Amino acid sequence: MTAAPLPLVVVPGMLCDAALWSEVTFPEGHPVHHVALTRPDIGTLAENVLDAVRGPFVLVGLSLGAIVGFEALRRAPERVAGLCVMATNAAAPRPEQHAAWKELDALVAAGRFAEVVERTLPDMFPDRRPSAADAERYRRMAQAVGPTAARVQLAAQATRQDALAALRAARCPSVVLAGGRDTLCPPAFHHSITEALPGARLRELPDAGHLVPWQRPDAVSAALRQLVAAVAAQPASARPVW
Template identity: 85%
Template structure:
């Protein structure tokens, strides 16, 4: 039976994040939305998306949720592909920023939140007009209610490096070389913590790697699925 893929997007992202990616043929793909205000609850959503072992794919907050799923059930994760993320615990200034964004959403200023987060999604914080419009459409499809849940979930994050050390599966870590939100150093630390990881640095990509380098994401998924299947 081909291994299913469980795919988790980042904050203010939905399944359209992966629309340019070619998933391995013959493998069922389960998209998990980020709609609950707790990392543990979101990890449970990942683990109940399918039965048995699966390949976990996550970007940013989605990868952080995946790290918690790995901590809870390492035997279920047959392969791992993560990108544009951070396995460290949140810093005080991040808590303050999330609280500020939540207050804006609560005050009916979701547009301000979208515009404030937009530059960090693109290489060197310099979006093209088309890229910016695409991000705005995706963020509004997620909407303010889910955004507040995601901000609450961010505040429940924990350091995930101990969980990464429990992984016994093949893994690929993708890093955008021009990602100002989660720079390459974050990904080298993640790859070092995972016992069977390979890192791929993409010099021209920013944070939204599946949009900016769908070819590299597609290749990484083929690599992880092939290695996980061989095991």
């Protein structure tokens, strides 16, 4: 009997929603489940990912969504049959990041969410230089996420931990995508992730910034097709069971 196609559990980055993936062509036949970032700590968000489907799945995450994915992998490696992460960082937060998140949270709490969106906007695009159309597209998505979720996501950021040990223990096919012009999570971050993940494949996209699914949907689509093919090609003894 041929196994049914594994579901994909897809997790966006901060101030992003399912619109982030609107131009990505997901592998045909594979159910796609989008998980929103609506809890104030990485552990609970990871449980949301694990609760999204029953049994094994392929995990796809960008930025904070990938960090949540790292924790899901640490908690239930037998569930994660394949892993695709992009525009992210597996290291613990730095003191200056904690300070920046507190400042942004204070602005949102003061009713200045639009200012927070404008502060984060440049980091989403190659070399921090979006076109007017791209900037407006990001504003619309961030406003759809809204200030309440933004504060929750900022709180979750502060609960991050170094994920490299969990990645070293992974045994699933993995692909890492890095925007060559991502000023927020530069390629060096992804080299560290790839070195930690056994057998992972790194693809650096020279023309992409942080929002890789918008800037290179073709590359993301191709990577996902290759990943699910690699998962399907694993010997039966190496596949996750449930």
